[in-house]
Amino acid sequence: MEKSDELIERLNKISYSDDRLNHNEGFNPYIEENGVKFIIPYKIITEVKFKVKKEDLIDIPHSARLQYRLMLLDAVIRATVDFTRERITIVYNDVNNFNNKPKLSIDEIVEFLNVNGVHVSRDDIIERRDYDYYKEFYSYTYNPKVIRKAAPYGISQEEWDRIAPEYERMIKEAERKKIDSFKAWQRQYELEHRDVFGVTDNLSEDKGVLQRFKRLFIKKEDSNKGYWFHGL
Amino acid sequence: MEKVEEQIDRDALNPVLQPYRRTIEEIEKMPIIEKTQTVCPECKLIIQGTIYRDGDNVMIRKYCPEHGWFIEKYWEDYDMYMKMRNYNYYGRGFQNPNLVTDTKGALCPFDCGMCERHKSHSGLVNVVVTNRCHLSCWYCFFYAKEGEPIYEPNLEEIKKMFINLRNQKPIPANAIQITGGEPTLHPDIIKIVELAKEVGFDQIQLNTTGITIAQNPKLAYELRRAGVSTLYMSFDGVSKRANPKNHWEVPLTLEALRKAGLGAVLVPTVIRTVNDHELGAIINFALNNIDVVRAVNFQPVSLVGRMPSRLREKQRITIPGAIKLIEEQTNGIIAKEDWFSVPYAGGINRFIEALSGEYKYDLSIHFACGAGTYVFLDRRNKIIPITRFVNVEGLLEHLQEAVDKMEGKSRIVKKMIALEALYGIRKFIDEKSMPDGVNFTKLLMSIFLKRDFASMGRLQMHSLFLGMMHFQDEYTYDIHRVEKCDIHYTLPDGRVLPFCTFNVFPEVYRDKVQRQYSIPAEEWQKMHPGWSYRADKYIRDVKKLEAEPAYRRAYGDLIDYFALPINRGKPVKNFVREEFKLQEEEQCACGGNCSCHS
Ligand code: SF4
Ligand code: SF4
Numbered sequence: 001m002e003k004s005d006e007l008i009e010r011l012n013k014i015s016y017s018d019d020r021l022n023h024n025e026g027f028n029p030y031i032e033e034n035g036v037k038f039i040i041p042y043k044i045i046t047e048v049k050f051k052v053k054k055e056d057l058i059d060i061p062h063s064a065r066l067q068y069r070l071m072l073l074d075a076v077i078r079a080t081v082d083f084t085r086e087r088i089t090i091v092y093n094d095v096n097n098f099n100n101k102p103k104l105s106i107d108e109i110v111e112f113l114n115v116n117g118v119h120v121s122r123d124d125i126i127e128r129r130d131y132d133y134y135k136e137f138y139s140y141t142y143n144p145k146v147i148r149k150a151a152p153y154g155i156s157q158e159e160w161d162r163i164a165p166e167y168e169r170m171i172k173e174a175e176r177k178k179i180d181s182f183k184a185w186q187r188q189y190e191l192e193h194r195d196v197f198g199v200t201d202n203l204s205e206d207k208g209v210l211q212r213f214k215r216l217f218i219k220k221e222d223s224n225k226g227y228w229f230h231g232l
Numbered sequence: 233m234e235k236v237e238e239q240i241d242r243d244a245l246n247p248v249l250q251p252y253r254r255t256i257e258e259i260e261k262m263p264i265i266e267k268t269q270t271v272c273p274e275c276k277l278i279i280q281g282t283i284y285r286d287g288d289n290v291m292i293r294k295y296c297p298e299h300g301w302f303i304e305k306y307w308e309d310y311d312m313y314m315k316m317r318n319y320n321y322y323g324r325g326f327q328n329p330n331l332v333t334d335t336k337g338a339l340c341p342f343d344c345g346m347c348e349r350h351k352s353h354s355g356l357v358n359v360v361v362t363n364r365c366h367l368s369c370w371y372c373f374f375y376a377k378e379g380e381p382i383y384e385p386n387l388e389e390i391k392k393m394f395i396n397l398r399n400q401k402p403i404p405a406n407a408i409q410i411t412g413g414e415p416t417l418h419p420d421i422i423k424i425v426e427l428a429k430e431v432g433f434d435q436i437q438l439n440t441t442g443i444t445i446a447q448n449p450k451l452a453y454e455l456r457r458a459g460v461s462t463l464y465m466s467f468d469g470v471s472k473r474a475n476p477k478n479h480w481e482v483p484l485t486l487e488a489l490r491k492a493g494l495g496a497v498l499v500p501t502v503i504r505t506v507n508d509h510e511l512g513a514i515i516n517f518a519l520n521n522i523d524v525v526r527a528v529n530f531q532p533v534s535l536v537g538r539m540p541s542r543l544r545e546k547q548r549i550t551i552p553g554a555i556k557l558i559e560e561q562t563n564g565i566i567a568k569e570d571w572f573s574v575p576y577a578g579g580i581n582r583f584i585e586a587l588s589g590e591y592k593y594d595l596s597i598h599f600a601c602g603a604g605t606y607v608f609l610d611r612r613n614k615i616i617p618i619t620r621f622v623n624v625e626g627l628l629e630h631l632q633e634a635v636d637k638m639e640g641k642s643r644i645v646k647k648m649i650a651l652e653a654l655y656g657i658r659k660f661i662d663e664k665s666m667p668d669g670v671n672f673t674k675l676l677m678s679i680f681l682k683r684d685f686a687s688m689g690r691l692q693m694h695s696l697f698l699g700m701m702h703f704q705d706e707y708t709y710d711i712h713r714v715e716k717c718d719i720h721y722t723l724p725d726g727r728v729l730p731f732c733t734f735n736v737f738p739e740v741y742r743d744k745v746q747r748q749y750s751i752p753a754e755e756w757q758k759m760h761p762g763w764s765y766r767a768d769k770y771i772r773d774v775k776k777l778e779a780e781p782a783y784r785r786a787y788g789d790l791i792d793y794f795a796l797p798i799n800r801g802k803p804v805k806n807f808v809r810e811e812f813k814l815q816e817e818e819q820c821a822c823g824g825n826c827s828c829h830s
Contacts, residue, residue, distance in 0.1 A: 141726025154586030
């Protein structure tokens with residue numbers, strides 16, 4: 001374990017070395033979605049898959065620890081140590097990738113696995129490919145797919161499948177109303193604190209039907225100041 | 233200075249430390265309550281944890297083949313543990329988990345993101361908007377120290393995280409906590425809150441020291457107008473010694489909140505031997521400010537990271553440990569029996585969901601994670617915990633029975649079952665013992681019938697909620713707890729993580745990912761001309777703050793509610809008045825590291 005700790009320290013230091021970062025000055029960290037730019041740390045990086053021996057992984061708990069230890073490497077973005085399939089998948093920032101983040105070479109990854117008791121060499125690589133950080137990872141985590149169903153308590157899945165579209169429509173409508181009522185409350189709040197918000201019109205003096213109607217919402221919002229404890 | 237041997241002698245006699253002083257042979261003979269999965273604090277190997285009884289304590293022991301035995305306190309009350317565990321249940325995880333892996337979460341807690349194994353939806357989600365802070369608390373690992381990279385997402389990036397949370401299925405996150413660093417240092421903090429409201433969050437908490445608001449009270453109005461529901465404010469005690477962080481500013485902050493109509497939650501981190509003697513005094517302080525303080529959320533300390541084991545054992549306190557001290561320090565008025573664990577209340581939500589046919593929040597966290605109670609302060613200044621007039625357990629069982637009966641029935645039959653159940657609620661409420669001026673039966677009916685959060689809000693306006701949340705650390709770690717966690721964090725890479733993976737393994741989650749999305753300090757400096765690390769820091773003028781009328785009122789004019797004859801008439805321990813003012817050299821326990829010395 002000590003050896004592995006030392007190696008992590010050494011590799012993390014190397015991964016930041018200037019010659020690995022400097023040739024990438026032109027890296028454009030932006031991606032664009034609907035006209036809005038977002039910074040992402042990586043674009044094309046590398047995925048490598050190793051075929052490993054079950055006895056090297058020992059069991060699931062040891063595989064989990066190895067996964068954790070791989071993640072301690074700054075240049076490793078994701079790691080999956082799959083005991084059942086006898087496979088290790090590592091998404092990492094290879095020395096040849098174009099960006100300004102810490103990098104490692106495939107030989108350093110192999111060395112790391114060996115120090116951690118997984119006896120692999122370059123020959124055990126079953127796949128090595130470009131990995132599109134944006135398309136394969138970031139886009140998924142921000143738009144995850146529905147992979148299963150769960151009806152509300154007390155309703156069968158069949159019944160729920162039937163009424164769900166109407167429920168969705170209702171929820172959208174309720175969301176819209178919620179925002180409107182918040183806006184109404186907000187306006188009233190400004191009027192109540194006109195000195196703070198520099199409000200100059202005379203709406204608050206309006207004792208008309210509209211104003212009284214608005215207060216119905218306002219009361220609701222004011223009483224909704226409670227504290228949220230796990231939804232309590 | 234005390235001699236080391238004397239200290240060791242005293243430790244040997246200290247009953248609080250006894251469970252740590254036994255031999256493994258003795259420990260192995262103790263009755264086992266259950267087994268769980270945990271991690272080795274040293275190497276993070278997933279190992280079996282055995283939860284066992286040691287007298288009144290519930291302990292966890294674990295053995296790592298490489299690092300040996302670890303013994304830690306899990307819950308400091310056996311009876312309470314056995315009672316609370318009756319209410320454990322599994323909730324619904326995500327229909328659209330953010331991360332799907334080949335291992336399907338088998339390597340928990342190292343498959344995090346949310347994975348498909350996770351058992352609860354997001355209850356409250358923390359969104360970090362900056363890692364800059366205006367203080368430099370010595371124990372904090374979270375803020376960017378001088379020269380370290382700055383993590384501060386812009387508005388578009390924050391919006392993207394918000395929308396991701398609102399897209400969760402089947403139950404979108406509805407409550408967020410905007411946090412940092414110090415979130416008020418973000419130049420767009422008001423716009424961030426507005427954005428949160430726009431995307432539909434009902435509850436927006438702002439986790440802050442309150443210092444910025446004390447300096448600029450107008451900010452409280454702006455935050456309230458933008459949509460902040462409550463301020464989540466650190467408050468470790470009423471004395472300067474216990475609360476060097478914001479003791480001087482809290483009165484000014486509360487004053488500003490009061491005027492702006494904004495509520496606060498006081499958040500004491502409870503550390504044995506440090507501030508555990510002030511728990512009653514904190515509640516008394518909150519009662520004195522009940523017009524603005526909605527809740528006190530005690531957080532028994534999570535001892536993350538390396539520290540000497542003796543110190544860890546001395547400082548360790550668990551939820552029942554804090555609850556018992558509260559009982560002691562409030563003359564038994566807020567007693568052990570008054571608390572319930574969070575999943576207790578899940579029955580209420582399940583009932584409302586079954587009745588309405590709409591998804592409602594689950595409260596499916598592990599029973600050992602959190603506890604809470606309501607206390608009412610009535611017109612006669614009598615303090616009454618909810619359990620003195622509501623048979624909470626009976627009520628919840630009654631509701632659960634109704635939910636079970638409703639399963640698979642037609643709408644009309646369900647409604648009839650529900651009506652019958654509602655009619656039966658009265659028998660669980662003792663109207664004679666209700667707080668003067670509060671009609672709890674009516675309140676409860678409106679919660680069930682109107683099924684909105686406003687009714688709950690109204691209940692909170694008449695009462696003080698006392699909560700507890702014991703965040704985990706490597707020693708207390710229990711995978712059965714974390715896989716049910718509903719207090720989450722968003723990461724800028726789109727993942728969503730439980731609090732207790734994000735903060736317990738920062739090296740692979742929090743710090744690692746934030747570093748990927750941060751900007752090196754020199755670059756930050758270039759992008760923000762005029763910015764400097766030092767300029768962010770708050771410099772405290774103790775004399776000026778102590779001369780503030782709000783300060784003197786807040787600490788000098790307190791009513792000791794527990795000393796009133798109606799509340800058993802014994803003064804609360806460590807109740808602070810001006811005459812207890814500490815000497816200059818005693819003022820701060822930070823060892824010269826916090827900003828009051830800069
Ligand atoms: S804590 Fe939850 S999300 Fe994280 S690995 Fe475990 S089950 Fe999955
Ligand atoms: S944050 Fe930690 S203590 Fe709280 S519910 Fe989640 S796992 Fe439990």
